[in-house]
Amino acid sequence: MSEKVKIITTEDGSHSLYHEGLQETYHSFHGAYRESLHVFMIYGLDAWLARNPRKYPIRIFEVGFGTGLNAWLTLVWAEQNKVPVLYHSIEPFPLSKEIYSQLNYIEHDHGIWHYHKYFEALHQSSWNEGGPISEYFNMKKDQVTLEEAQLYPMDVVFFDAFAPSKQPELWEKPMLAKIEKSMRSGAVFTTYCAKGQVKRDLKDLGLEVETLPGPPGKKEMTRAWKIGLQ
Template identity: 35%
Template sequence: MKREIITTGDGSKTIHIAEWDEQYHSKHGAIQEARHVFLMTGLEHYVGQHRDQKEIAILEMGFGTGLNALLTYFEGDKYQVSFNYLGAEAYPVSQEEAAAMDYASQLEEEDATSVYNDLHDAAWEKQIEISDHFKLTKRKQRFEDITDSEVFDLIYFDAFGPRVQPTLWTEEIFAKMFNALKPNGVLTTYCAQGAARRAMQAVGFRVERLPGPPGKREMLRATKLVL
């Protein structure tokens, strides 16, 4: 499918798939959506609930442009934690597409460009130490093939929306996510669709509807509670 690079509402870029009329990130703002959905509502919430934890294992479903990984990298000093980050992606973006995103120009971190390049230059299917507080593994893997069991503390569920890929928002997929999380682990997603929420609940998640990022009224956060 043809992919083109567009500028979103906050000035940051994303990839648009014309055939689906779908973007990798919100057209209202790629960076502000990622910060709201995955950093504030996901990572910040998790750290607040587990203040003594020094390493956090994160699974990103849909590594895509690497934006979520880049933003997460710079949260290490803020929370005094290290990250073991796994990005699952069936259809990786090209190096040219990644470079065209130019996210570093939108961030205030002086080494954002080198970190972003390191994330995309990292070999697939092996763990790479990007820094002493960030280990990255990229797997070329479909969502349907996830088999991890109680490995992750946090899941960034960043699949394309149910309108264009409904099979990624089913009980079958969310059962895999539930199994992949450790007890009391958390999943966050920009999606607030009722069918997706019910699929999460059906496999055992406690699901909260929360205020969404600009352009979206609501989003979902799911927790694997252990009673």
């Protein structure tokens, strides 16, 4: 899947990308920035921390580095809250500088504009290596598919792959099982997807599944918890 993407502006004014080959956007047309905040920050990271106060560092695994929006919002969250985060993201098809340097996320929310330098740092960090991006945020990006990826123990899962109709192989039960095995006790899995089969598969894997209100323009989303002893 070669890079055939063009920048689009979503309804909240933030950019996303349209992948011409898949005929799919990287985020919701109704607002890329709002979607990431809703699905991954509020119902993912904030929800996990509410159940696991002072359990640091937080280990996050992301399927689909994409535009880097989730990683950047997480870095800002870590710096603002002074909470150490270890962030592992996979992306088989990284964006070129020509594309990511035009994305407008650092101008979208002026309240966090002073973190702008980190957005490019996230993209410029070496693939398949780990290291600090900021004081509270360490990241390892792997240029691999989910099938190829080596996973580490994780507390929070941002499952941000393209839709099941576009990349069904990423949503199949064996791939979800691979992630579940690396989720620590109390870990949370969050995704914009509310497909019934995905929820049934997560439940079959022993996770506690919730259907939650979706971000603007989407009725529902899915969250799942790993409950049990360490």
